[in-house]
Amino acid sequence: PLEKIRRSVEKIPFKVKNDRLNITISMGVSMLLASDNVHTVFDRADKALYKAKETGRNKICYKK
Numbered sequence: 531p532l533e534k535i536r537r538s539v540e541k542i543p544f545k546v547k548n549d550r551l552n553i554t555i556s557m558g559v560s561m562l563l564a565s566d567n568v569h570t571v572f573d574r575a576d577k578a579l580y581k582a583k584e585t586g587r588n589k590i591c592y593k594k
Contacts, residue, residue: 532557532559532590535555536555536557536588539554539555540552540553540554540588554587555588556579556582556583556587556589556590556591557579557582557589557591558575558576558579558580558590558591558593559578559590559591559592559593560574560575560592560593560594561594574594575593577593578591578592578593581593
């Protein structure tokens with residue numbers, strides 16, 4: 531499902547003053563574990579997001 535969202539955003543025809551812009555998204559994803567609190571799970575998701583941006587953008591990265 532997340533990959534479908536990423537591809538859909540990539541296909542949206544954005545224009546600014548008749549110039550086409552390529553819009554993409556990167557996502558950082560993590561799973562909420564029984565041992566987590568709000569800070570630990572968001573910290574992992576944030577690290578995954580930065581990994582997605584640092585390794586080429588326009589992708590989804592998962593951090594356990």
